[in-house]
Amino acid sequence: MEDAEPTVTLSLWRADAIVLFDWLATTDLDSVPITHPAQKQALADLLSRFEWAADEDVTAVADAEIAAAQRDVARDMGW
Template identity: 50%
Template sequence: MRTYPTVEIALWTEDAIVLMDWLETVDFDEVPSEHKAVKQALTDLASRLEEVVPYESPMTPERVATAQEAVSRGMGR
């Protein structure tokens, strides 16, 4: 199996929950991009978040709503 170089990104848990929720519902074919690799990168990100986020915080509708509120705080909403 071929391995590739990796990077580590530290995300605020709330951001990770919001991103994971969005990535689970978005149609990647509808996301504007100039290259098909963007779809694959988003798929890879979703897979990685699915491996990590539920262990950090259960993905209940209430938890997602709390995370969305926390992330959007200060955005004028």
């Protein structure tokens, strides 16, 4: 039996997760600049993991909550 691929566990701020999920779900990955095809695949994999592992607390939020998360994440950017 082959070993499964190694994995990494990440802990994200909820607002970051909402912003990332919304961006990934609404972006045409073919238009994202990449330097290697694996980069696009990794983004698609991340979207898939959000859809598979995240509960509706992140994947089924209303537009107002997405806007609030975007404000929260951008608030302390400093640039």
